[in-house]
Amino acid sequence: MLPGSIEWLEDRYEAKTLARRFLERRIPKGISWFHCLGSATLFLLVIQVITGIFLAIYYVPSPEQAYDSVQYITGQVPFGFLVRGIHRWSASLVVVMAVLHMLRVFSMAAYKYPRELTWVAGVFLLLLVMGFGFTGYLLPYDQKAYWATVVGAHLVEKAPYIGPFLNRLVEAGPEPGPLTLSRFYALHTLFLPLFLYTMAGIHVAMVIKQGISAPPLDAPVRAGLAAGQHFLSNAFRGIRSREEYRRAYEASKKDGPNFYEHLLKDAVVALLLLILVIGLTFYLGIPTEERANPADVNYVPRPEWYFYFLFEMLWFFPGDWIVIPTVLIPALGMMALVMLPFVDRGWSWHPIRRPLATAMATMSLTVVLFLTYKGATAPLPPAPTTLSLPPVVFQAEASSPSELGRKVYQQQGCGSCHSIGGVGGQAGPDLSRVGSRRDPDSLRAYIRGPQASNPKSMMPRYNISDEELDALTAYLASLR
Amino acid sequence: MNTKAEPVTVSRRRFITQVMGGIGATIAAILGLPLSRYVAYPATSEAATNWALAGPVDGFNIGEMRQVAIEPTYDAPLAIEKGKRAAYVVKKADGTFDCFYMHCTHAGCPVRRSSGPQRFFSPCHGGVFDKEGRVLAGPPPRPLDRYDYKVEGGVLYLGEVYQVDERLERVG
Numbered sequence: 001m002l003p004g005s006i007e008w009l010e011d012r013y014e015a016k017t018l019a020r021r022f023l024e025r026r027i028p029k030g031i032s033w034f035h036c037l038g039s040a041t042l043f044l045l046v047i048q049v050i051t052g053i054f055l056a057i058y059y060v061p062s063p064e065q066a067y068d069s070v071q072y073i074t075g076q077v078p079f080g081f082l083v084r085g086i087h088r089w090s091a092s093l094v095v096v097m098a099v100l101h102m103l104r105v106f107s108m109a110a111y112k113y114p115r116e117l118t119w120v121a122g123v124f125l126l127l128l129v130m131g132f133g134f135t136g137y138l139l140p141y142d143q144k145a146y147w148a149t150v151v152g153a154h155l156v157e158k159a160p161y162i163g164p165f166l167n168r169l170v171e172a173g174p175e176p177g178p179l180t181l182s183r184f185y186a187l188h189t190l191f192l193p194l195f196l197y198t199m200a201g202i203h204v205a206m207v208i209k210q211g212i213s214a215p216p217l218d219a220p221v222r223a224g225l226a227a228g229q230h231f232l233s234n235a236f237r238g239i240r241s242r243e244e245y246r247r248a249y250e251a252s253k254k255d256g257p258n259f260y261e262h263l264l265k266d267a268v269v270a271l272l273l274l275i276l277v278i279g280l281t282f283y284l285g286i287p288t289e290e291r292a293n294p295a296d297v298n299y300v301p302r303p304e305w306y307f308y309f310l311f312e313m314l315w316f317f318p319g320d321w322i323v324i325p326t327v328l329i330p331a332l333g334m335m336a337l338v339m340l341p342f343v344d345r346g347w348s349w350h351p352i353r354r355p356l357a358t359a360m361a362t363m364s365l366t367v368v369l370f371l372t373y374k375g376a377t378a379p380l381p382p383a384p385t386t387l388s389l390p391p392v393v394f395q396a397e398a399s400s401p402s403e404l405g406r407k408v409y410q411q412q413g414c415g416s417c418h419s420i421g422g423v424g425g426q427a428g429p430d431l432s433r434v435g436s437r438r439d440p441d442s443l444r445a446y447i448r449g450p451q452a453s454n455p456k457s458m459m460p461r462y463n464i465s466d467e468e469l470d471a472l473t474a475y476l477a478s479l480r
Numbered sequence: 481m482n483t484k485a486e487p488v489t490v491s492r493r494r495f496i497t498q499v500m501g502g503i504g505a506t507i508a509a510i511l512g513l514p515l516s517r518y519v520a521y522p523a524t525s526e527a528a529t530n531w532a533l534a535g536p537v538d539g540f541n542i543g544e545m546r547q548v549a550i551e552p553t554y555d556a557p558l559a560i561e562k563g564k565r566a567a568y569v570v571k572k573a574d575g576t577f578d579c580f581y582m583h584c585t586h587a588g589c590p591v592r593r594s595s596g597p598q599r600f601f602s603p604c605h606g607g608v609f610d611k612e613g614r615v616l617a618g619p620p621p622r623p624l625d626r627y628d629y630k631v632e633g634g635v636l637y638l639g640e641v642y643q644v645d646e647r648l649e650r651v652g
Contacts, residue, residue, distance in 0.1 A: 063561040147589070151604075154588030158621075165523050172522035174641070177560040179522060295549065295564045297582055297590045300603040314587060314605050318619035322586065381603040411596030417606050417617075427606020427618060460608055460616035462597055 028214035028252040037101035039266040051087040061185035066141035085281025109349040110213035116341035135188040146292030147301035216349035308375025381425035405475025527556035531637035540571035581625040
């Protein structure tokens with residue numbers, strides 16, 4: 001730096017004073033490593049923007065060339081593999097960090113007075129991140145990309161009244177094609193970033209203006225509980241007005257550290273994250289499937305992991321009820337998040353003193369985690385022609401009834417819904433050990449008329465001959 | 481010249497605010513209306529589907545579920561990526577055809593045909609259709625979508641995709 005340049009800037013812009021005021025302002029006592037989650041999210045978003053801008057130099061948004069251009073980036077361009085790998089993996093990590101940050105803020109009730117709008121801006125940022133995800137993973141134009149967009153567009157179509165219009169607005173044609181790709185590219189690299197900069201700017205400006213929220217000001221709860229007091233007792237009711245809150249907040253900053261102390265933690269986390277992202281790139285590579293093939297009837301579409309919960313929810317709402325998981329639940333979920341700070345307004349911060357909010361959040365989180373787990377562990381249905389099942393162990397001659405039954409199982413496409421030994425669909429029950437659960441007679445009766453055995457059964461009737469039924473029953477009975 | 485500052489009254493301030501609001505709204509409308517029309521164009525225009533060759537009618541056996549490769553095109557240059565698509569064709573006893581779109585009516589996953597039980601299976605949420613496209617199991621809200629078709633000079637052509645209701649009658 002030029003000698004005297006700081007003074008030069010100070011004279012004109014008060015640069016030094018402003019920087020000092022920013023870095024040396026006091027923050028509340030007890031700001032921990034958990035408070036780095038927000039800055040970690042911001043750091044990853046910055047990484048996304050930087051690597052994204054550089055990816056755009058070589059990427060070609062056209063169905064004919066998108067896939068090749070991405071292969072070119074990873075295969076030919078020096079460090080292209082690294083640039084795309086960082087972009088790909090930090091995209092996943094942004095979702096993780098944003099959700100963890102949200103959980104941290106929720107658990108400390110930092111969304112309460114006076115930070116209601118900071119929370120709302122955060123909710124929109126989370127929505128933007130999901131939007132980046134959805135528009136971003138069409139761009140490599142591999143199988144996963146193409147089919148995820150087909151599914152996304154079909155789900156959009158299910159919205160009442162405006163669904164078909166929205167569908168065509170998203171796809172810009174009868175199926176994903178050149179105009180879809182250019183649309184998603186423009187959204188991903190121009191429109192959404194504009195919203196991101198604005199929203200993130202507002203979010204961070206609000207945090208700086210109001211100061212980092214203090215850890216729960218009713219923190220003595222744990223001590224009180226240990227002393228045998230009920231958690232709603234008056235012993236914890238310190239703060240009951242805005243003035244008292246402000247006073248307590250100022251007091252919490254009195255013996256708090258300077259901001260730059262915390263910035264060091266943020267920097268350490270940022271560096272560790274970058275190392276993690278690069279590590280993931282080299283350890284796990286960059287998951288890429290074959291070039292998109294719109295004519296492939298055997299492809300099994302699966303979304304990116306952070307959309308699993310939406311995809312898995314579809315199991316539970318047949319027929320026209322599909323508007324519930326595609327429109328109603330996401331809309332209500334968003335509304336609940338936006339409304340949270342305006343509904344939960346009491347002067348208590350500790351999770352145990354907000355039992356209703358804590359219970360509802362725990363429930364929603366459990367459902368989302370469970371569905372994500374289900375999505376991640378769902379067995380893939382085999383292509384009918386390549387269905388490979390574990391061979392029959394007993395009576396292995398080709399003409400034995402159970403061997404014939406295995407053929408019937410394959411011919412009838414049972415594996416589209418049922419799985420045996422981890423191979424097959426998940427629509428119906430796993431049949432790996434069905435022989436130990438049901439005797440041959442009840443198996444036989446069930447296959448003949450599923451609804452007669454169980455009126456709620458989803459299984460369609462199969463018109464197969466008695467010989468085929470005998471063989472199939474023998475095969476299933478042998479699975480123990 | 482009078483150096484005294486002119487007293488700014490509340491009504492004058494309100495007038496200026498309203499004029500600026502009006503100018504802002506006008507600018508937003510001048511830009512916004514054309515731009516929204518510009519963005520929504522593909523959603524509001526329907527490109528005509530051209531007939532796509534599916535094969536000679538003699539090649540289809542009655543009752544057989546066949547997967548055919550077609551190369552659909554539209555009367556709009558950028559509507560879809562050029563290339564092959566899959567469609568399912570079933571020739572019925574009376575010589576007419578059922579021609580199915582390959583996407584499940586639930587989430588759009590590609591349905592696969594299984595000629596043993598004569599069914600279509602979706603790999604995503606357990607949707608099952610019979611050979612006429614009716615929903616047998618799973619969450620699909622309506623039967624498989626179909627292609628319009630025509631036979632000309634002994635050759636089958638597929639056209640526009642349409643939806644059918646539970647009675648397999650065309651809707652829309």
